[in-house]
Amino acid sequence: MDTEILRPTSQADFARAADLIRSGALVAFPTETVYGLGANGLDAAACARIYEAKGRPSDNPLILHVSDLAMANQVTSYMPPFAAHLLTAFAPGPLTVILPKAAHIPDIVTGGLPTVGVRCPDHTAARRFIRTAGVPIAAPSANTSGRPSPTTAAMVHADMAGRIPLILDGGSCRLGVESTIVDCTEEGIVTILRPGAITCEMIAAEFPTIEVRMDAALTEADETPRAPGMKYTHYAPRVPLTVYAGVGDAVTAALRAEFMRRTAAGERPAVIASNETLTDLGEIIPSEHMYNCGARGNHSAFAASLYDALRHFDESDITSLLAEGTGPDGLGLAIMNRLRKASGGDVRFV
Numbered sequence: 001m002d003t004e005i006l007r008p009t010s011q012a013d014f015a016r017a018a019d020l021i022r023s024g025a026l027v028a029f030p031t032e033t034v035y036g037l038g039a040n041g042l043d044a045a046a047c048a049r050i051y052e053a054k055g056r057p058s059d060n061p062l063i064l065h066v067s068d069l070a071m072a073n074q075v076t077s078y079m080p081p082f083a084a085h086l087l088t089a090f091a092p093g094p095l096t097v098i099l100p101k102a103a104h105i106p107d108i109v110t111g112g113l114p115t116v117g118v119r120c121p122d123h124t125a126a127r128r129f130i131r132t133a134g135v136p137i138a139a140p141s142a143n144t145s146g147r148p149s150p151t152t153a154a155m156v157h158a159d160m161a162g163r164i165p166l167i168l169d170g171g172s173c174r175l176g177v178e179s180t181i182v183d184c185t186e187e188g189i190v191t192i193l194r195p196g197a198i199t200c201e202m203i204a205a206e207f208p209t210i211e212v213r214m215d216a217a218l219t220e221a222d223e224t225p226r227a228p229g230m231k232y233t234h235y236a237p238r239v240p241l242t243v244y245a246g247v248g249d250a251v252t253a254a255l256r257a258e259f260m261r262r263t264a265a266g267e268r269p270a271v272i273a274s275n276e277t278l279t280d281l282g283e284i285i286p287s288e289h290m291y292n293c294g295a296r297g298n299h300s301a302f303a304a305s306l307y308d309a310l311r312h313f314d315e316s317d318i319t320s321l322l323a324e325g326t327g328p329d330g331l332g333l334a335i336m337n338r339l340r341k342a343s344g345g346d347v348r349f350v
């Protein structure tokens with residue numbers, strides 16, 4: 001199968017993508033978080049193709065992408081008022097709500113669960129694509145299962161070429177990390193299953209009467225996965241990754257020592273870090289073995305470049321990766337969550 005990359009401009013372009021969706025084919029599309037691998041969310045056979053194209057375990061559910069609140073109501077059997085308020089405040093946006101599924105949503109979408117994840121992306125082309133298709137679009141991230149999520153059409157192509165007919169190209173994704181997932185199945189309680197750009201603090205500030213909890217699987221004391229899919233490897237680069245987190249100078253010192261130790265042992269490590277850290281390490285690390293994630297403490301810049309960083313050395317002869325972590329404030333929690341998974345838990349606090 002040939003895979004076309006199309007930058008949609010006219011309604012005819014969106015109609016072509018929508019026709020493919022309605023015929024049961026897969027179309028990758030941009031959102032403000034990462035690229036999605038879309039199928040008609042009401043067509044079980046089409047959704048099965050998502051699992052096949054990604055090599056995704058069948059118990060890892062898909063998120064249904066909708067163009068507006070009316071479509072969100074159609075895919076859920078009950079929309080509690082507090083969940084409707086959340087969506088009114090944060091949708092369109094990087095927030096996925098988990099709610100009881102409507103009876104007509106195929107089991108394959110939800111991995112057999114009685115609940116469904118619903119999100120309305122804050123991306124004009126994504127919403128136009130969904131609206132033109134006229135059906136909710138089931139879509140996980142458009143990467144091969146276990147790999148870093150794609151944030152450009154080229155990254156989608158690297159994983160999906162020959163497997164899908166069309167990639168809608170919307171340039172680089174603005175945010176770069178996947179949506180915040182919140183469970184809304186307990187009345188008045190919002191449980192964060194996956195951190196993202198909509199933070200605990202933002203929800204609590206907007207809704208002081210709603211209780212906001214972190215899922216136990218997000219705290220390091222309890223690694224037992226509760227949300228389906230969390231038990232699988234995620235976001236992994238091709239070579240082992242070790243993450244160093246802590247105060248800037250200590251991280252720089254740890255990266256320097258580890259880089260030198262590995263180099264002396266005949267390895268070829270590369271370093272993903274802030275501009276400040278890389279400036280300090282400039283004498284010992286060749287520039288082609290560095291990836292600059294922006295100014296230290298600039299979480300938005302780090303998030304936007306994170307998956308590009310994790311894929312950047314794919315075609316090189318690098319044998320391992322060392323990365324600088326971030327603080328857990330705001331978007332930092334989402335970045336550290338992805339880095340922890342990408343490294344298989346190899347995070348060192350220095």
Ligand code: AMP
Binds near residue numbers: 063
């Ligand atoms: P991805 O779009 O690749 O980030 O994957 C979607 C993720 O959403 C899955 O890995 C699940 O963890 C989560 N998810 C989707 N539907 C549900 C649901 N009904 N309950 C809990 N988590 C869900």
Ligand code: MG
Binds near residue numbers: 140141149
């Ligand atoms: Mg994914």
